[in-house]
Amino acid sequence: MIALRVAKELRDGDVVNLGIGLPTLVSNFITPDVSIWLHSENGVLGFGPIVDEDEEQDLEYVNAGSQPITLLPGASFFDSAMAFAMIRTGRVDVTVLGGLQVSAKGDLANWMVPSRGVGSIGGAMDLIAGVKRVIVAMTHTSKNGEPKIVDECTFPLSGRRCVNTIITDLAVIEVTPEGLLLKEVAPGVSIDEVRAATAAPLIVASDCREMVF
Numbered sequence: 041m042i043a044l045r046v047a048k049e050l051r052d053g054d055v056v057n058l059g060i061g062l063p064t065l066v067s068n069f070i071t072p073d074v075s076i077w078l079h080s081e082n083g084v085l086g087f088g089p090i091v092d093e094d095e096e097q098d099l100e101y102v103n104a105g106s107q108p109i110t111l112l113p114g115a116s117f118f119d120s121a122m123a124f125a126m127i128r129t130g131r132v133d134v135t136v137l138g139g140l141q142v143s144a145k146g147d148l149a150n151w152m153v154p155s156r157g158v159g160s161i162g163g164a165m166d167l168i169a170g171v172k173r174v175i176v177a178m179t180h181t182s183k184n185g186e187p188k189i190v191d192e193c194t195f196p197l198s199g200r201r202c203v204n205t206i207i208t209d210l211a212v213i214e215v216t217p218e219g220l221l222l223k224e225v226a227p228g229v230s231i232d233e234v235r236a237a238t239a240a241p242l243i244v245a246s247d248c249r250e251m252v253f
Contacts, residue, residue, distance in 0.1 A: 041209060041226070041253075042062060042177050042178075042179075042207055042208065042209055043062060043063070043065035043066045043068065043069055043177065044069045044253050045207050045212065045251055045252075045253060046063070046066045046069075046136055046175060046177050046207050047066050047069035047070050047071075048252065048253065049134075049175055049205065049207070050066075050070065050074065050076050050134065051074070052074050052075050052076075053075060053076075053077075054076050054077070054133045054134050055077045055079050055085070055126075055131060055132050055133045055134075056076055056077065056078055056079065056132070056133065056134045056135070056136065057078075057079045057080065057081070057127065057132050057134070057135040057136070057163075057167055057171065058078060058080070058103065058104075058135075058136050059104070059135065059136060059137040059138055059150075059162075059164065059167075060104055060105040060138070060162065061105065061138045062138055062177050062178065063136040063137060063138060063177050064090065064103055064104075064105050064107060065090070066136055066177070067087065067088060067089050067090060067103070067109070068089045068090055070088075070089075078103075079123070079126065079127075079132055080103045080104045080123065081104050081120060081123045081124060081127070081162075081163040082102070082103070082104050082120060082123065083117055083118045083119050083120050083122065083123045084101070084103070084109075084111075084115065084116070084117055084118075084123075085115065085116050085118075085126075086111065086112050086113075086114050086115035086116060087101070087103065087109040087110065087111055087112065087115060088109065088110040088111065088112045089109070089110055090103070090107045090108065090109055090110075091107075091108040091109060091110055104162075104163070124163065124166055127163070127166050127167055127170040127171065128166060128169075128170045129170070130170060130171075130172070132167070132170065132171045132172075133171060133172050133173065134171060134172065134173045134174075134175060135167040135168070135171045135173075135174055135175070136175045136176075136177050137150055137164055137167065137168070137174065137175070137176055137177070138150055138176070138177060138178055139176040139177075139178040139188060139203075139206075140152075140153060140178075140182075140188065140195050141188055141189075141190050141193040141194065141195050142176055142178075142188065142189050142190070142193070142203050142206055142215075143189075143190055143191065143192050143193045143240065144189075144190070144191050144192075144219060144220055144240040144241065145200075145201050145215070146200075146201045146202060146203040146204070146215035147192075147193050147197055147199070147200050147201060147202070147203070148164075148168060148174070148176060148193075148197065148198045148199050148202055148203050149193040149194075149195035149196060149197050149198060150164055150176075150198050151164060151165075151196065151198050152195060152196045153195065154194075154195060154196070159196070161198075164198045164199075165198055165199060168198060168199040168202040168203075169199065169202075173204045173205070174202050174203050174204050174205075175203075175204065175205045175206075175207060176203050176205070176206045176207070177207050177208075178206075178208055179208060179209050180208035180209055180210040180211065180234070180237050180238070181237050187237055187238055187239035187240075188208075189206060189208075189213070189220070189238045189239065189240055190239045190240055191239060191240045191241075203215050206220075209226060210225065210226050210229050210233065210234050210237060211223075211224060211225050211226065211229070211234045211251075212224035212251060213242070216243075218243060219241055219242075219243050220238075220240055220241065220242050220243065221242075221243050221244075221245055222234060222242045222243065222244045222245060222248055223245045223247075223248060223249075224248065224249055224250065224251040224252065225248065225249075225250060225251060226250075226251045227250055227251060231244055231248065
């Protein structure tokens with residue numbers, strides 16, 4: 041559901057990088073009427089959906105999460121240095137990243153859980169510094185039921201004031217200069233339920249509605 045809703049945020053002509061994990065599923069929900077160029081740090085531009093397990097797979101063609109992918113007409117390949125050069129020079133429009141915590145100011149923590157003692161930086165820090173728009177796709181709470189949208193992040197930061205939009209299993213929230221703006225709630229979820237699962241103040245949009253897919 042989260043990946044399906046994220047796909048609705050992408051615009052015709054966008055160059056989009058999908059982070060490892062949940063964000064990679066977005067490639068399966070991009071409709072044929074929208075021309076999106078999917079970019080991956082391992083050196084591919086112009087791929088399509090993830091290959092189903094029961095379909096023939098070519099493991100030479102994978103996304104950043106090593107999942108086998110389909111290729112669209114015009115797809116190209118290059119080395120990882122070129123892939124990161126594209127990110128660092130502003131040629132990627134949107135990135136979709138997972139999140140461990142997002143603050144009320146749009147700070148993002150997504151590379152390390154302190155209690156585990158280890159983390160994985162990957163390309164997230166380059167992406168949030170180099171792209172035009174950052175969408176965080178994540179569950180609203182952790183496996184332990186703790187809010188992942190917080191007033192201030194307590195986990196090590198990937199970047200400050202970098203998140204534009206948060207899409208979870210409960211809501212669509214925009215990060216604005218005035219604070220977190222609740223724009224949509226998931227089907228069957230109330231505004232009060234979203235507030236209860238969020239450890240930061242929420243501004244409810246005057247036109248707040250049920251999530252659109």
